[in-house]
Amino acid sequence: MRPRLLAVPVVAAVLLVAGLGRGQEPPRLPTFGAGVELVRLDVSVLSGNRFVTDLEERDLEIFEDGERQVPSSFTRRDLPVSLTLLLDASASIADRLPLAQAAAVGFLETLGPRDQASVVEFNDRVRVLQPPTSDRDALRGAVGRISAGGSTALHNALFITLKALPDAARDAELRRRAIVLLSDGEDTASLVWEEQVVELARRREAAIHVIDLSPRQEDGRSARLLRVLSRESGGEVYHPGSIGDLDDVYARIAEELKSQYAVGYVSSRPAQDGRWRRIEVRVRGRGDLRVRHRTGYYALP
Numbered sequence: 001m002r003p004r005l006l007a008v009p010v011v012a013a014v015l016l017v018a019g020l021g022r023g024q025e026p027p028r029l030p031t032f033g034a035g036v037e038l039v040r041l042d043v044s045v046l047s048g049n050r051f052v053t054d055l056e057e058r059d060l061e062i063f064e065d066g067e068r069q070v071p072s073s074f075t076r077r078d079l080p081v082s083l084t085l086l087l088d089a090s091a092s093i094a095d096r097l098p099l100a101q102a103a104a105v106g107f108l109e110t111l112g113p114r115d116q117a118s119v120v121e122f123n124d125r126v127r128v129l130q131p132p133t134s135d136r137d138a139l140r141g142a143v144g145r146i147s148a149g150g151s152t153a154l155h156n157a158l159f160i161t162l163k164a165l166p167d168a169a170r171d172a173e174l175r176r177r178a179i180v181l182l183s184d185g186e187d188t189a190s191l192v193w194e195e196q197v198v199e200l201a202r203r204r205e206a207a208i209h210v211i212d213l214s215p216r217q218e219d220g221r222s223a224r225l226l227r228v229l230s231r232e233s234g235g236e237v238y239h240p241g242s243i244g245d246l247d248d249v250y251a252r253i254a255e256e257l258k259s260q261y262a263v264g265y266v267s268s269r270p271a272q273d274g275r276w277r278r279i280e281v282r283v284r285g286r287g288d289l290r291v292r293h294r295t296g297y298y299a300l301p
Contacts, residue, residue: 037272037299038072039064040168042176042207042234043261043281044292051259052289062265063280073264080114081176081257082132084206086161087146088183089121093213094148096243100182101143103246107180108139110254119143122157123150124189128164154183154222155190158197158208158229168205176257177206178235180250184213186220194225198232202276203298207235209253211246234294272301 043060045052057074085104093100108117111134119130119142130142161179168177201208210226230237236256238249263281278296283289 037270038264038266039279039297040073040174040205040262040264041279041281041293043263044234044256044259045261045283046290046292047288051256052283053259055261055283057263059284059286060261060263061282061284062263063282064265064267064269064277066278067268069265069268071263071265073262075174075262077262078112078258079174079176079260079262081111081116081178082166082206083111083115083117083177083257084120084161084165084179085117085143086120086122086157086179086181087143088123088152088154088181088185088213089146089148089150090123090152090185091149092152093184096184096213097146097148099243100246101146103243103250104143104182105140106247107250107254108136108143110251111136120157120161121146122153123148124153125150126153126157126160132166151189152183152185152187153189153191154185154187155192155194155197155225159192159200162197162200162204162206165204165206174262176260176262177204178253178257179206179208180211180253181208181226182211182213182246183222183226185222186214187222194221197225198228201229201233202296204233205294206233207294208233209235209256210237211249212237212239213243232295234292236292267299269299272299274301275299 045055053076057071062069062071087104111117113134116132116134117139118132119139120126120128129145130138133139208229210230212223212226214223227237240246240249276296276298281291281293283291
């Protein structure tokens with residue numbers, strides 16, 4: 001995934017420290033000298049099933065290909081969200097669609113006034129029902145227009161959605177970016193290969209959270225793809241016991257989006273050689289904690 005390119009004079013990244021109080025200006029991207037690349041991560045830390053939200057910058061250790069990196073920015077504030085709600089509208093979900101729509105609307109109600117969301121439905125085709133907006137009425141209306149029918153082009157939907165994501169480096173405001181996918185079946189209609197989807201996801205700065213409604217005993221190619229995408233992007237796969245559990249799953253995702261740390265660093269290897277660089281974040285002296293974030297980026301020129 002491509003890090004952000006920031007080309008303005010040095011202003012210290014301390015503008016993003018956790019001590020910023022309520023009512024102050026929202027955090028902006030830290031700025032560095034021309035040509036310097038900032039690698040930005042949204043980091044979730046869990047103790048069992050509970051999100052840990054009281055860590056300080058000194059508690060986190062960052063490694064790139066095994067080499068320790070020095071953090072350049074850190075904040076644990078509740079940042080604005082750019083969300084894509086990607087909903088399966090194939091025929092197999094028709095009988096559960098009303099409950100799925102109600103749960104999706106409830107999820108959208110958790111967004112804050114500075115958050116933005118888009119609504120995309122897919123079956124054998126992919127349709128953007130609502131481009132990114134903060135208008136809750138427009139988002140509710142888009143979810144209400146979903147109608148089920150046709151087959152499942154899951155890979156196509158993921159590829160098109162990832163391709164359409166705006167360049168994170170062009171956004172002056174620091175935002176969390178996430179795709180929340182709801183689907184219930186194996187891909188049956190796509191023209192895109194799994195490898196193409198994974199490669200594109202690696203080049204986008206968005207966590208992919210998956211709500212998988214398929215039976216747990218099924219472990220087809222799509223289920224394996226979704227596990228890879230969520231792991232690579234720093235997201236999670238959820239398997240609700242029934243459609244009635246969707247409210248709890250969406251609430252969990254909403255909680256995570258408000259519990260993450262935004263961490264940035266400038267690589268100690270400045271060469272933009274186009275190679276994939278593996279990232280690992282650890283909590284100093286706390287092997288009992290689970291840390292989730294995107295697993296790497298391409299050092300693109």
